Amino acid sequence: MAEPPRDVFRLRRDWLSVQEVVDSVSSSRCGAVSVFIGRTFIILLLFLRAGRATREDQVEGRKVIGLQYEAYEAMVQSELSRLAGALRARWPSLLHVCIHHRLGWVKVGEASIVMAISSPHRQDCQEAIQHAVTQLKANAPIWKKEVYDSQESSWKENSECSWSQRGGASD
Template structure:
């Protein structure tokens, strides 16, 4: 089954910003693992949207399984992992922090956009790990099913790009020298606006 999974290194860099302008505190509280499922209408199985933030190791097989659908001929995946080197500096691990209520809100917006652009998509599963992620460990996994491969592939690409551009998730690289650096995600729309001020 592993040969069906597309595993790519996370290429974006994230910055540890502690405040985000223009957003009010949501009414919901963010604690520990959060998983939200919503169902829509479907012929054989209802459409399923899964957004999961966790401090635990991501189970790639479980994420793949959650996207399976008997009416679909394609499941496209993206798995972002911790690489061992950054600019020839050995990396020990990554540390992720998030403003969880806003991440949930942004990812629901992304799922809505996916469903509007690719209405044949059946299941959308987005999992992001928070806290420490060792070298080789998965930080983010996205699985999307559809009857045909093009919709699933395009939706996965859109999803990871939108997540990196809009979700308030920050990454710190910790090096073998034990120094660390918050990484800026160049695709992040609100970080760009802060730099331009």
């Protein structure tokens, strides 16, 4: 009997387990599992401004210490289901799709999203995982707020976000 495709989507307020996500897509029918781990990070690019090197992780003397994620959870679940359907339509060989995303406080260095997709061959799931990340960032109603060491904060948009490209809210 053929194993039916399985989708697992979780919005969690605690630590994300990469092994749990990988286990949820593993199958004896699949020779490939592609994984994406998105971490909360600070961009540490150095650039020159007025002849001095500055760090992009410093915003007006404030350092980012973490992100606060919020979501419209029912809509996120609906969007993830739609995304899984679109992935399977484009790459019919995909078997299982699992996406776990953090909500609430996420310190710099911790995973904010873990995603895995399985298929019989690597090319389909590698392409699908890249597409899934881009689509999730563009369409899922998940918002993030940068929190600084000064305890000030600022809402941030994903550049892929479809509503920001139509002139929505800005940073």
